[in-house]
Amino acid sequence: MREQSPRILMVGAAESAPYARSIADRAFLVVFASDVSATAAFFERLGFERHFQLPPEGEPGYVGLRRGAYEVAVVANEWPAEQYGLQLGDGVRFELFVYVDELDRLVEELRAAGVAVLREPTDMPWGERVAYVTDPDGNPVALAEG
DSSP states (O other), X not given: OOOOOOOEEOOTTTOOXXXXXXXXXXXXXXEEESSHHHHHHHHHHTTOEEEEEESSSSSOSXXXXXXXXXXXXXXXXXXXXXXXXXXXXXXXXXOEEEEOSSHHHHHHHHHHTTOXXXXXXXXXXXXXXXXXXXXXXXXXXXEEEO
C-alpha cells in the first residue's frame, strides 16, 4: 500500500507559513457562547486574533481565533443540540489558562470593561502571578504572568 502524504490545512488568504501544517497537528478548544460576538471580543482582548467567521458578514454563529500557534473557536450555544443532539450543562463548562504580559494592567482593563474578576492577581508558590476572570458566559479564565 502506498503511503499518502499528510493533508495540509491552509487557512486565510495568505495561506502561508505558521498556519500551513498537517491537519493531524491541529487541535483547538470550542467555546459555547450565548453571545458569539461578545465572547470573541473577550478573547481578542487577551491577544487572540480573529481569522475566520461564519457567516462572513453580520452576526456570527462561529468565530475562529488564533494567538501564536494556539486556537479557540467560539460557537453559538445551540451548536451541541444542532450537531449531535446534546444540551449544554449548567455552571462552569471549561477553564482556559492564558499567559499574558502585564497581568495587573490587563486585569484592570478587563474590570473597567465590565469583566468579572474572580481572583485578583496573586503570586503563586510555583513562581507565576495568576488572576482569574470570567468570559461573558461566566466560565473561568486564568491569566498568568511568568
